[in-house]
Amino acid sequence: MQSMAREDYLKSLWKLGSKNVANQELANHLGVTPASATNMIQKLSKEGLVDYIPYKGASLTGKGVKEALSVVRRHRLLESFLSKTLGLSREDLHVEAERLEHALSKELEHEIAKYLGNPIRDPHGHPIPGPNGEIYTNDDLLLSKSPINESLMIRQVPDSNSEILAWLEFNGMVPGAQIIIVSKNQFDGGMAANINNKIIHISTTVSNLVYVSIE
Amino acid sequence: MQSMAREDYLKSLWKLGSKNVANQELANHLGVTPASATNMIQKLSKEGLVDYIPYKGASLTGKGVKEALSVVRRHRLLESFLSKTLGLSREDLHVEAERLEHALSKELEHEIAKYLGNPIRDPHGHPIPGPNGEIYTNDDLLLSKSPINESLMIRQVPDSNSEILAWLEFNGMVPGAQIIIVSKNQFDGGMAANINNKIIHISTTVSNLVYVSIE
DNA sequence: GATATAATTTAGGCATGCCTAAACTTTATA
DNA sequence: TATAAAGTTTAGGCATGCCTAAATTATATC
Known part of the structure; x- marks a missing residue:
């Protein structure tokens, strides 16, 4: 089980692309100092979630990608769920999902996915990874x-x-x-x-x- | 803004009644050692959220009750929301709401309440405090x-x-x-x-x- | 009322995750 | 290619919130 901070780092690395991500870019994206980012990257590296070459940047390992996609899945399912039930605007969805994504259990994730009919896109059209990280809509x-x-x-x-x-x-x-x-x-x-x-x-x-x- | 730990302490104090709560009782309820409970109680006391007499126990101040009721409101609204939308069983609701309650923004709380028609009871029949801590159903x-x-x-x-x-x-x-x-x-x-x-x-x-x- | 037992608090540590400041690499420029 | 600038890492601190062990206070029993 990952902490919120760890999940945020993994998600940011994923969002910043499959390339090697520079420390500063990561730190900026997360709103932390470069020193903090280095620190966490070294931890994640020891755990086999990111490949890290000092002074050269970091990128997710296969294991890291899987963890990241799990966060992304929760985020996008929550956006879809809040959109469908409460009709929140596309602008409000993101910030609410950002808070809730870390607190969503596997079981509730599953219930929400079922309720929504296992959707493949969220309200912004972004692909929702499957429970094992599968992404179906890559040809946009x-x-x-x-x-x-x-x-x-x-x-x-x-x-x-x-x-x-x-x-x-x-x-x-x-x-x-x-x-x-x-x-x-x-x-x-x-x-x-x-x-x-x-x-x-x-x-x-x-x-x-x-x-x-x-x- | 309270941390999750603080919110849990306030909620436990509220659940354990308006009497002076013994340190051990609180620690038990939270699954924490008595030493940890003492420590947090002293912090909450300094902030004016609990009345605390060393060796004699603690109870919520008016301010503390208000904070506690805000957590209880979020919890019960979430239970109601998950029950209505996903049809979760009464047994599952509690544990899911317990995780999500700390991550619910004021805005989303409001949207959910509106969606549900500002309910006064949750699926277990427990009163849902209003946005300012009002409880209407006290005569059961x-x-x-x-x-x-x-x-x-x-x-x-x-x-x-x-x-x-x-x-x-x-x-x-x-x-x-x-x-x-x-x-x-x-x-x-x-x-x-x-x-x-x-x-x-x-x-x-x-x-x-x-x-x-x-x- | 003295003393044993139970409850509470204090003291000292540890993990997480953030920070600043200083040291160290890398890259860009003269 | 030497050096300045930019980026990265290390070192040392701090806040939160948990723990164990020891000291203290309260309560129950003789």
Whole structure:
């Protein structure tokens, strides 16, 4: 059984990608000092949850990934559960799930998954790992890298930036919505797109946070 | 904001009654050594949450009661919520709520209360304190002290003894059920009662844990 | 009322996980 | 390539909250 702090470290490492994560990047993401991060990484390394090369960064081992995905699963199931039952807004879900995820037992996790029909995506469209870490929905495309003049479906929006989330919501860019890129900017991932028969301008920042699929 | 440990101490003090609680009793209830209990009580005393006389025990101050009731409210709302949404059995509710209660934000507490229609009792029939600690349902009678040959309604069953809970459930002694005491034992609170047209024998232990109201 | 027993508190330790400041690597720049 | 800057680690501390063992106080018994 992992402590909350350990679970947070594992989850952050997972979110920061499968690459070697720099100490500072990890510390920043968790809101702790680099010294604290080093300390915990060394512990997790001794336990075989992360691969660690001093001064070079850390990454999750297979065992670490499994633990991380268990936290992610709990988080996303909770978001789905709170969305379905209480109808919380996409903006509020994340912060509540963040608090509860560490306190969810295996049994309750299972009950919630059953109640929801073992969902594969959460309300932001993010994949919900299975009880053993399986992820089924890996083929979504980054909006900034998607083809022009094709009918696309919004698949994933971010979960933790409520400003961007509110903007997306306001413009109808929610999971399940249809969108067609009508033009792309010359030098970056910015674009103009047609959604609900309105043309909106989407910044690089946003188009790099939204995933779509080709219909 | 209280830590989980502090919240557990406050809740235990509240559950153990408005009397002065002996150190050992508190330590037992929390599964902690007497030395640990003394230590925490002294901290809580310094913060004005408990009245403490060395060697004589401790009791909650007004401020302490309010904090304790906030934890109890969260616990009972969670039990109600998990019961309504997931249909967890009365036996499972307690242990799950026990884990989650410390992680429930004020906002989510409010949303859950709203969703449930601001209930006054949880699935065990226990009163749910209001957001400011108000308790409305204080007039239930202990079954062991209730009159014979009167139509009674079961109001409260225990939440944490799953053996007794299972027995009660099996015999139809759940909140809302009707019961008539047909005879009382000579020397203790044991009794025979009619429930669903069956006569069952109820031990003192049980009749001291169940509350009823006169219909 | 003295004394044995039980309850409580104090003293000293330990694990977790955070911090700052100083020492040490690595990387970037002149 | 030497050196400055940036990033990382070590060392030493602190708060929380638990423990055991020893000292103290209260209670029960003779």
